[in-house]
Amino acid sequence: MNALETTRLIIRPFTMDDLEAVHQLLDLDLRWSGDGISIEQRREKLQLQVALAQWTTTDCLYGDRGIVLKGSGQLTGICGFRPWLCSPQERCLYQLPERSEPACHSLELGVGYALSSQHRGQGYATEAVKALLEYGFTRLRVGRIVALTDRGNTSSVNVMRRVGMQIGVNPDPEALYPWVVGIIENPAHRCAGDEIKTATG
Numbered sequence: 001m002n003a004l005e006t007t008r009l010i011i012r013p014f015t016m017d018d019l020e021a022v023h024q025l026l027d028l029d030l031r032w033s034g035d036g037i038s039i040e041q042r043r044e045k046l047q048l049q050v051a052l053a054q055w056t057t058t059d060c061l062y063g064d065r066g067i068v069l070k071g072s073g074q075l076t077g078i079c080g081f082r083p084w085l086c087s088p089q090e091r092c093l094y095q096l097p098e099r100s101e102p103a104c105h106s107l108e109l110g111v112g113y114a115l116s117s118q119h120r121g122q123g124y125a126t127e128a129v130k131a132l133l134e135y136g137f138t139r140l141r142v143g144r145i146v147a148l149t150d151r152g153n154t155s156s157v158n159v160m161r162r163v164g165m166q167i168g169v170n171p172d173p174e175a176l177y178p179w180v181v182g183i184i185e186n187p188a189h190r191c192a193g194d195e196i197k198t199a200t201g
């Protein structure tokens with residue numbers, strides 16, 4: 001997958017031409033790697049991201065992608081998938097309802113997203129995540145997609161809600177996993193047990 005397009009956005013792999021914009025977004029604005037990251041340090045990280053994107057197949061969306069505005073091409077944020085396995089124990093931990101049937105063993109993805117401070121509050125994150133969910137469910141055919149955020153990140157939680165995720169919160173703020181989790185199931189996904197039950201009546 002080279003790019004996804006929405007009404008206002010293009011979600012695409014990074015290139016080395018994005019270096020200055022990525023440095024501004026990740027290191028100076030979001031400070032993802034802490035303080036004092038130089039543009040040369042970012043260059044090394046970006047080179048690895050670009051290489052990894054080139055090694056994956058066109059159907060794969062693992063890793064970070066840039067969110068850019070159509071027309072201007074301005075980098076507004078970052079998003080992408082990570083491998084994820086949400087166990088029954090985690091579903092219990094975050095007080096998410098269990099399925100009526102035993103959980104299927106299926107590929108699951110975690111989705112991550114962040115916007116520059118100047119582009120928040122305009123629905124871009126919701127638009128980008130919806131595109132990722134549609135791609136993950138219809139093209140990759142994953143059974144479930146998960147998102148995590150800090151307990152105090154209400155903007156991220158609101159994005160989860162707007163895209164239809166169930167929200168779970170670890171009730172213990174001192175626990176090892178104190179985050180908020182959002183989970184959405186593929187509405188078209190059915191496990192083998194469901195199919196057998198339907199076929200046999």
